[in-house]
Each structure stands twice: as structure tokens, then as C-alpha cells.
Amino acid sequence: MAHVPTEVRRQQFIEAAIEVIAREGADGATTRKIAEAAGAPLATLHYCFQTKENLLWAIFEHLHQIVQADLEAAVPDARPAADIAADLLNGTMRRAASEPAANRAQVEIWLWAERNDPAMAVKQYDTYLQAWMGFLRAATPPLPEERLETVVRVIFGLIDGLNMQLITHGDEEMILRETATATAMLTAYLGD
């Protein structure tokens, strides 16, 4: 079979795994199903990741990096906090709505991670938290530092909650409508 660098193979497996996990959950996603979805023999999957656990953490990391990359592309600038928050919320939800499999897998993996290594889950959560707090800190007029964390946490809550609904209904249009409502709420709260 075509000789492919292991790193590339790994990406193929990760992609395939995300689809399977979205469909069957983290536990239901057997290595055999994932290998089949990737069009590769089972043994190749284990050649690349050794264990299923490794693969799942790699996916965890992968999904993390996608978000991370997006955030790094954004440039924090001096606007009202409400606008910044609205942008972040809308951007995130639009992406989620456009990639339902990744979105669903994200939640499944999250729960799996939380079950298998809670500390790791918290650590990653905090990475996001710090990043978003950084964005809001650039707001003009500035938000009082002591409110920053709670505000971000509630925005995260909003995102997670909207995600759960997206998972349940899979209705892109509806979710965007609710995102708008959530945005209005945020604006009402943060802004004048």
C-alpha cells in the first residue's frame, strides 16, 4: 500500500474517528469502525496510535488546536465589550453549525476526557478561558477585571448550551436565531 508518512496517516485516522464518534459516541466508536471509516486496516490504526486512548487524546488535542488557531487569527481591538463578546459567540456558533460532526464529536470527547482525566479537561478549559479573557480585556471602555472571568464563563455556558441544542435538533437555522437572541442578551447585559 502507498507509503505515507505516519503523521499524515494519523490525521486521516483522526478525521475518520471524528465522524464515527459523532455517530456512535466515544465508547461506541470501536477501533474497527474507525479503521474502516479511514479505509485502513485495523492494525494500521494501532501502528499509528498504539492505543485507542492515545487516538482519543489526539482528537481532543486536534479539536482544541482548530479553535486555538481561529482565536490566534483574530486580532483583539478596542471596541465595546458587548461587540467583542458578540463576535466571539457568533463566530463560534457559526463554525459549530457548519461542522456538525466535529461539533458533536467535541462534546462526546469532552465528556470522555472528563471521565478519564478530569485534570486534563480542566486544564484545556482554562486555556480557552484565558484566551477569551484576553480578548475581552482589550475592550473599550474596559470591563472591570473582576467581572471578566464570570462573563467569559457564562459566554462559554451559552456556547455549550447552544451546542447541545444543535446536537439535539441539528437545525442550523434555528440555532442561529437563538444565537442572535443570546447575543442580544449579552449586549443588554454588557452594554448600555
Add this chain to the structure above:
Amino acid sequence: MAHVPTEVRRQQFIEAAIEVIAREGADGATTRKIAEAAGAPLATLHYCFQTKENLLWAIFEHLHQIVQADLEAAVPDARPAADIAADLLNGTMRRAASEPAANRAQVEIWLWAERNDPAMAVKQYDTYLQAWMGFLRAATPPLPEERLETVVRVIFGLIDGLNMQLITHGDEEMILRETATATAMLTAYLGD
């Protein structure tokens, strides 16, 4: 063994299963582990529920009924929408924070149900939706009918999101603080 009515047995299994599911997820909760947690022979579990799927749906139903009972106890009355919403949100989150296992199992079962019979999940979701819309409809001054659904959906989103954070951090105090922030947001949005 002391004769125990089947219905009681079932409740014991359900209770035990909730704990195991909170710890191991819906797929990771094997019938053996559940039976052991219930202090009953494995065969008895199948004698009561026939299949694992039946048991899981029974739990789904059970958790549903708890919330349902709570709602039915409440009396919709003529107060500002913001107050009603705040009460519902706070009550729900307080209960969630006080029963972490049930809360966690709820999410796991939800995802499981969504995977195995999406229509059923949607149907139950809509039951909640209608109930909460009913509460808000009693508000004075009334909320325009066409905003009702979206508002409730966003509140649900808030709840789900806060729940996810409760699962991740398990920090009761923090979650109540964020619930307060979310409440403030709701109030700001629904008007003073």
C-alpha cells in the same frame, strides 16, 4: 433472598445505574457494574428490564419525571417575565448542583438517547419547552408570543451550558455565582 416487589427492584437498579453512568458514561456502564452497584445478581437486572436499552430508557424517563414533578408543583403566576425566568433558572441549577451524579448521568443519557432515537429526545425536549413556555406565558406584562420559544430555548441553553461547567469543575460555589451572572443577563434582556 428477601422478596422485593419488582417495581422496587427496578427503582434500585435505576438508582444504581445513575451512579455508574455518572462515573463511566452510558456505554461504559455495563450491566454487570450496575448490578453490582445495586447489590443484585446480574441475571436479576435482565429479569427486571430484559435489555440494557430498556433500562436506559427507564432512566431517561425517571430523570424526566423528577423535573416534571418539580414543574407541576410550581404555580405559574403573574409576575414580570424576568422574575419567572430567574426563578426557573435558579431552581434548576440549584438542584443540579446538589445532585451531581444525577446531573452528570442526565447529560450522558441525553447524548445516548439522542444517538439511539433522536425523535424521542426531541419529543422530550419539546415537553420541557412547552412547560416552560406555559410558565412564561403567565408573565405580567406578557411577553410577545413569538418571542416565547426563543427565550425559553436560550434559557435551556444557559442551563445546559452551566451544567457542562458543573460537570467539568464540580465546583458548586462557582456555578452558583455564574448562575447569578446568567440571571442578571436574563433580567437585563427581559427588561427591568
Add this chain to the structure above:
Amino acid sequence: MAHVPTEVRRQQFIEAAIEVIAREGADGATTRKIAEAAGAPLATLHYCFQTKENLLWAIFEHLHQIVQADLEAAVPDARPAADIAADLLNGTMRRAASEPAANRAQVEIWLWAERNDPAMAVKQYDTYLQAWMGFLRAATPPLPEERLETVVRVIFGLIDGLNMQLITHGDEEMILRETATATAMLTAYLGD
């Protein structure tokens, strides 16, 4: 399938396993082969022993008990040490020669045990040692206490060595001839 108490099933598996191990070694004796030799489904083997390791230790124990039972049946009495030693050596080798599978499995299991839990192997070895020392202690005229252990150890060495040859040649007649030579040697050494 016929309902059989687990303890009986276990014995059947042990018996079957001994044959397979004699043929294929402890590592080469797969649970599938053993189950097949026992005429039982693979899952039943694991129902009875959980793990292959458990099964192997059970065999270890089983073979130990056979010898142990034999020894307990024997009655130490006041004869010359040379006679006692000769009897023990001959009895052991005769049994070994008459049950080649058990004999071979014994060696394989021994090496396996030694690899997986050396302390356990040593402990069992010492049980034998003490038992045989007890027999020789009854000799008349008595052997000096300080020679007892070494003599028994060398007899054990003789047995192990003859066993290895039995394994290699599988020639019962020859081994009995050599056992006679070994006996003569023992007699020459322990006294006239």
C-alpha cells in the same frame, strides 16, 4: 448446555490445559486451544477463570496438590536413609514416566511461574523441600541434620534432571534404567 457446578468445570479445563501445555508450552497454550481441548466455548473458560493467568496458577496449584497428596499418603518410618531416598526417587520417577503430559506441563508451568512470580515458585519449592526433609529425618540411623537439606536438594536435582531427559527422549524404559543408576549412586553416597 448441561448445567455443571463451576468447580467441576474448572477441573475439566485444568485437565485439558495440562495436555495443551505439554504440547505447546505455557505461552503457546492459547485459551482457544485449551477451550477446544476441553470441548467448551472460549467464553466459558473465562467465566471459570477470568484470566489465563488465573488458570495457569490453578494448574500450578493442581500439580502441586497431586504430589502433596502422594506424600501425605506415605508413612515415614525407621529405615536406612538410603532406602527412604531410593523409594522417594523411584516413586516420583515412576509417576513421572507414567504421566508424560503432566510431567511435561509441570516443567513448562514451573518456568512460567518462575518468570511471573519467582517468590511463589520458591515458596512452593520449599514446601516440597520441607516435606522430603521430614521423611529423611525419620531414617535410622539418623542423617546429621546439617546434611539433610543438601541431600534433599540433590535428590530434587536428580529428579529434575531425569525429568528433562524424559521430556527429551520420552523413553520410559531408559529413564527407569537411569533412575536405577541414580538410585545406586544415592545408596553409595548415603551409606552401605
Add this chain to the structure above:
Amino acid sequence: MAHVPTEVRRQQFIEAAIEVIAREGADGATTRKIAEAAGAPLATLHYCFQTKENLLWAIFEHLHQIVQADLEAAVPDARPAADIAADLLNGTMRRAASEPAANRAQVEIWLWAERNDPAMAVKQYDTYLQAWMGFLRAATPPLPEERLETVVRVIFGLIDGLNMQLITHGDEEMILRETATATAMLTAYLGD
């Protein structure tokens, strides 16, 4: 990588394999573990030996040659049979005690060989047998020809048995003490 002549490579693998086999048995010694112990890529092992079986036979041969070389260095001379036998026994056990890994691997490989090609095992056994019989034939006064074989076989038994104890206890001092006892036994038997 520095170019290394294939013959040297092979020796490195053999050496590494002996260590791994001593630790894990012949079946437990996977080609991966051996390659790792040799500090070489897995594929290189198969490049040198094609199959694991080839490697094991090469080890079998290697261990054989070490003993063979030792024997050839010795010069049979006209001494009492008891002295010659004592020298052979002591020399062999001293070497065994000083190289526990090789000694242990020897036994493992022997059983493996015996399982995979009994005829080959017997053939090698007979090589040793003839060599040692040759030594004893030089004794003065001569041992009757018809006793030669059995005597050597019993000495071999003694060696194998002491080896097994060396494997179990790994106690060099004790084994040399028992070797002395065995020697005394031989001497008593072969006569002064």
C-alpha cells in the same frame, strides 16, 4: 548508521535475544523486544534472520558451540573415572552459575527446540553424550563400556537438575555447595 558486517549484527541479535529469552521465555521474547534490546530496528532483525524460528535455532546452535568449544579445549587423560566426572560436572556448573542469563535461556530454548523439532534436540543431546563418553573412556582404570552411557546420562541429569535449581533460586553459593554434594555422590558411586 555505521555499516556493520552482517555476521556481527547477527551476533548482537543473538546476544540480545539470550537476555530477553532469559527474562521472558522463548515465546515471550518477541522480535520487537529482541530488536530493541539489540538497539536495532525490527526490520533489521528479519533482514538478518528472516524468521524468528531461524533466530532461535541460531541461538540453539550458539549455546551449543560454547559448550562444544570448552569440551574441545579439555584434554582427556588417564585418571580415575570419578575424577574426570567430577571435573566435568564442576566445570559445567561453575560456568552455568557465572552466566545466569545464558543458563536460563539455554533451558528455555531447549524446551522450545524439543517442542518444535524433537529430533534436532535429541541429535544435539547425543552429540554431548558422545563427547562426554569419550572423556570417560580415557579413564584409568577403565569403566566397563556398557556402563558408560548410563553414567553420563545421570551426570547430565545432575547438571540439568542443578540448573533448574539455579534458575529457581539464583543462589550461586548454594548451587556450588550442592554441586559438591553431587560430586561426592558421583565419587562414592564410581568408586575410589
Add this chain to the structure above:
DNA sequence: TATGAATGAGCCTTCATTCAT
């Protein structure tokens, strides 16, 4: 020649479920 990449076969184990008493 040397070696990362790839893999079919098979291993131990576990699962939900059913059977037999």
C-alpha cells in the same frame, strides 16, 4: 543495504444476553 510503514492472523478479554434449574 537497510529500514519506516503496513498488515493478516490471532490473542486475551468482556459484553449483553439466554439457559436451566
Add this chain to the structure above:
DNA sequence: CATGAATGAAGGCTCATTCAT
């Protein structure tokens, strides 16, 4: 009714070996 015993199906993983470069 209740439950030890039993099991087909499947799961994660490893192994010796081969391929492709």
C-alpha cells in the same frame, strides 16, 4: 420467581512478517 451457569459476538491489542523506498 430468581439466579448461577453458559455463550456468540465483538472489542482492544500484539505478533511475526512483508512491503516499498
